[in-house]
Amino acid sequence: MLWPMAFHITGTPVLGVSSRIADNDPATLDLYRGYVGIYEKDSARIGEIVASFKEPWNIVKYFSQKLVYDFRRMGFSLDMSRQFTTGDAEYNRFVEWQFKKYKAAGYLMQASYPILYCAKCANAVGEDDIRDGDTEPVELQQFYALKSKFEDGFIISCTLRPETVFGITNMFVNPGATYAK
Numbered sequence: 001m002l003w004p005m006a007f008h009i010t011g012t013p014v015l016g017v018s019s020r021i022a023d024n025d026p027a028t029l030d031l032y033r034g035y036v037g038i039y040e041k042d043s044a045r046i047g048e049i050v051a052s053f054k055e056p057w058n059i060v061k062y063f064s065q066k067l068v069y070d071f072r073r074m075g076f077s078l079d080m081s082r083q084f085t086t087g088d089a090e091y092n093r094f095v096e097w098q099f100k101k102y103k104a105a106g107y108l109m110q111a112s113y114p115i116l117y118c119a120k121c122a123n124a125v126g127e128d129d130i131r132d133g134d135t136e137p138v139e140l141q142q143f144y145a146l147k148s149k150f151e152d153g154f155i156i157s158c159t160l161r162p163e164t165v166f167g168i169t170n171m172f173v174n175p176g177a178t179y180a181k
Contacts, residue, residue: 004082005071006091007064012121012129018056020131039066060085114142153181 020028032053036046052058064085071078084091102108115124116138130138143158146165157171 003076003078004084005068005078005080006083007060007067007085009060009085009087012118012123012125014056014059015121016129016131018053018059021050022054036062039069057087060087155179 032050033046036049040046118125127137141160143160144162146157148155
């Protein structure tokens with residue numbers, strides 16, 4: 001029996017790796033030189049391949065080919081005529097169709113939720129999207145805004161510990177800063 005092969009590439013981990021390689025992050029470059037070095041022996045070729053990873057699709061193409069190579073060496077029966085990635089247009093259309101079905105059945109709802117957010121990428125992220133997020137989980141922090149009367153207006157400050165507000169004895173304000181009213 002032959003099994004179709006697919007590669008899960010959605011999310012931002014691939015983009016994160018690509019971005020760190022483009023930024024010449026030494027740890028990421030060393031890590032991926034090591035990964036590519038498992039398959040390539042020529043150091044110049046390794047450098048070329050890792051440099052090509054500045055383009056996210058090159059990461060996907062390279063490692064998906066290497067996975068197929070490894071699986072075949074292990075004796076897997078793969079039907080490569082049906083190979084796809086979760087970034088392919090056909091797969092995205094399937095996901096869109098699925099969402100429309102769920103929405104029509106009333107299984108989806110829209111609401112406000114606290115999320116992890118990457119200001120640099122300007123999008124929501126999950127723990128697997130964050131460097132070391134799987135080993136050092138990121139937690140949401142909830143800040144509480146405090147509105148304090150000051151002269152003819154208010155000063156807004158924030159705290160992580162609202163239960164300590166009653167013990168506040170002072171507030172530090174930068175006299176050289178410009179504040180909006």
